[in-house]
Amino acid sequence: xxxxxxxxxxxxxxxxxxxxxxxxxxxxxxxxxxxxxxxxxxxxxxxxxxxxxxxxxxxxxxxxxxxxxxxxxxxxxxxxxxxxxxxxxxxxxxxxxxxxxxxxxxxxxxxxxxxxxxxxxxxxxxxxxxxxxxxxxxxxxxxxxxxxxxxxxxxxxxxxxxxxxxxxxxxxxxxxxxxxxxxxxxxxxxxxxxxxxxxxxxxxxxxxxxxxxxxxxxxxxxxxxxxxxxxxxxxxxxxxxxxxxxxxxxxxxxxxxxxxxxxxxxxxxxxxxxxxxxxxxxxxxxxxxxxxxxxxxxxxxxxxxxxxxxxxxxxxxxxxxxxxxxxxxxxxxxxxxxxxxxxxxxxxxxxxxxxxxxxxxxxxxxxxxxxxxxxxxxxxxx
Numbered sequence: 001x002x003x004x005x006x007x008x009x010x011x012x013x014x015x016x017x018x019x020x021x022x023x024x025x026x027x028x029x030x031x032x033x034x035x036x037x038x039x040x041x042x043x044x045x046x047x048x049x050x051x052x053x054x055x056x057x058x059x060x061x062x063x064x065x066x067x068x069x070x071x072x073x074x075x076x077x078x079x080x081x082x083x084x085x086x087x088x089x090x091x092x093x094x095x096x097x098x099x100x101x102x103x104x105x106x107x108x109x110x111x112x113x114x115x116x117x118x119x120x121x122x123x124x125x126x127x128x129x130x131x132x133x134x135x136x137x138x139x140x141x142x143x144x145x146x147x148x149x150x151x152x153x154x155x156x157x158x159x160x161x162x163x164x165x166x167x168x169x170x171x172x173x174x175x176x177x178x179x180x181x182x183x184x185x186x187x188x189x190x191x192x193x194x195x196x197x198x199x200x201x202x203x204x205x206x207x208x209x210x211x212x213x214x215x216x217x218x219x220x221x222x223x224x225x226x227x228x229x230x231x232x233x234x235x236x237x238x239x240x241x242x243x244x245x246x247x248x249x250x251x252x253x254x255x256x257x258x259x260x261x262x263x264x265x266x267x268x269x270x271x272x273x274x275x276x277x278x279x280x281x282x283x284x285x286x287x288x289x290x291x292x293x294x295x296x297x298x299x300x301x302x303x304x305x306x307x308x309x310x311x312x313x314x315x316x317x318x319x320x321x322x323x324x325x326x327x328x329x330x331x332x333x334x335x336x337x338x339x340x341x342x343x344x345x346x347x348x349x350x351x352x353x354x355x356x357x358x359x360x361x362x363x364x365x366x367x368x369x370x371x372x373x374x375x376x377x378x379x380x381x382x
């Protein structure tokens with residue numbers, strides 16, 4: 001059979017695994033991979049800095065659900081891209097960093113820009129490995145993609161030496177790998193779904209926090225149905241914005257601190273109790289608050305604050321379970337409650353407080369005055 005080189009195998013298998021975009025800076029020894037990627041139909045975007053290339057790759061991964069690829073040269077190229085790799089890992093955005101290296105038979109000899117790249121990348125990703133034989137490239141590409149998108153999404157790193165990139169292998173010897181399917185949409189234990197709804201029904205001051213997990217799982221329709229069916233007040237995290245509109249009458253964004261401090265039950269919908277949500281601790285929350293936590297990652301359950309009910313699995317699938325269970329219940333959070341009234345009162349007080357700043361035309365413009373113009377310019381669906 002015909003021979004195929006390593007660069008072609010990398011590009012071909014990235015394409016097979018659903019990678020659509022590659023960002024990078026070409027040079028020794030990765031230029032053949034960039035050329036092969038374009039021949040295979042992957043969109044290659046040349047960047048001016050490895051850090052920005054790695055940030056672009058992870059953003060594409062978040063938007064498409066399949067990892068973006070970042071291609072960099074050995075040594076400083078990999079080091080510069082580590083910032084994006086770490087950011088992707090912490091944010092739960094799928095990406096693959098591909099770093100070139102000098103020939104395998106020169107390892108440890110002080111080769112051009114030689115660095116222990118797998119070693120330094122490992123703390124910042126879910127999967128990191130060097131490719132030791134060209135015929136195993138499909139295996140490693142599939143592993144990198146699977147680790148990047150399965151479970152809590154994150155980063156993968158592949159290290160590939162010059163002699164693997166340019167080396168050739170008979171196509172009959174290539175160990176082909178099947179395309180990694182989209183992640184399974186795992187559901188929560190049905191009994192836990194019922195327990196979660198029972199806790200919400202018992203609540204006097206409930207609050208749902210819509211996080212990035214709902215956006216990534218494309219759960220917009222399910223979340224809207226759940227919120228409008230239950231009539232729960234909700235707060236969107238910064239990365240959860242857009243799942244539900246901030247202008248929705250059930251949004252408590254204009255009284256955020258008041259809602260967090262006084263809620264007696266908080267339903268975390270793909271939102272983590274990290275610094276953005278004040279770790280779930282007093283004085284930002286009531287000391288007696290009860291948490292229901294929906295998350296794809298079991299290890300985040302109960303982090304920083306105890307979880308009363310855990311719903312572990314895919315956001316879209318679990319909110320659909322909640323909606324299905326609600327069909328058998330008549331419960332809706334009442335419209336006329338002191339909780340709703342206190343939120344509306346605080347939101348009105350906050351609006352009154354910032355009104356003078358909104359109309360202040362003094363130069364330089366203050367934060368609120370500038371945003372007034374921005375809000376007027378941008379379309380509703382921006």
